[in-house]
């Protein structure tokens with residue numbers, strides 16, 4: 032079964048949206064196989080977003096991700112990576128389709144409520160960045 036990695040970002044945790052987002056995840060047929068609520072440190076956020084380190088938004092993004100607790104998740108279903116990207120919606124909520132999480136909950140391009148892996152290799156990296164094998168229970 033394909034696994035993907037997700038984050039419920041600080042803007043959503045702060046607004047008490049964890050339950051509503053988990054409901055969308057489970058309601059769309061994903062099985063949650065690992066989950067924890069943590070406060071990221073700047074070095075950990077920078078390592079996680081290393082692919083974006085040359086982007087102009089890198090500093091703001093990594094600092095924002097440390098402004099409050101986040102929820103880290105691994106969940107699975109057939110085609111989970113693409114299915115979760117579709118359920119999240121476009122990066123900028125202004126461009127997101129109706130019924131997507133970002134359309135319904137996100138504040139702006141940066142505070143866009145959720146993260147999702149974009150491919151098999153990034154999903155594998157992101158899962159192992161935050162979870163050990165013994166924490167993932169299918």
Ligand code: ATP
Pocket residue numbers: 088092121122140141142143145146147148149
């Ligand atoms: P994510 O990786 O969080 O799932 P994504 O793959 O849709 O989102 P990326 O291009 O990987 O988007 O950007 C990572 C994150 O950086 C975005 O989710 C958003 O929070 C932030 N971001 C992206 N582009 C910008 C921008 N132009 N200005 C500010 N923040 C941005």
Ligand code: MG
Pocket residue numbers: 147149
């Ligand atoms: Mg991305």
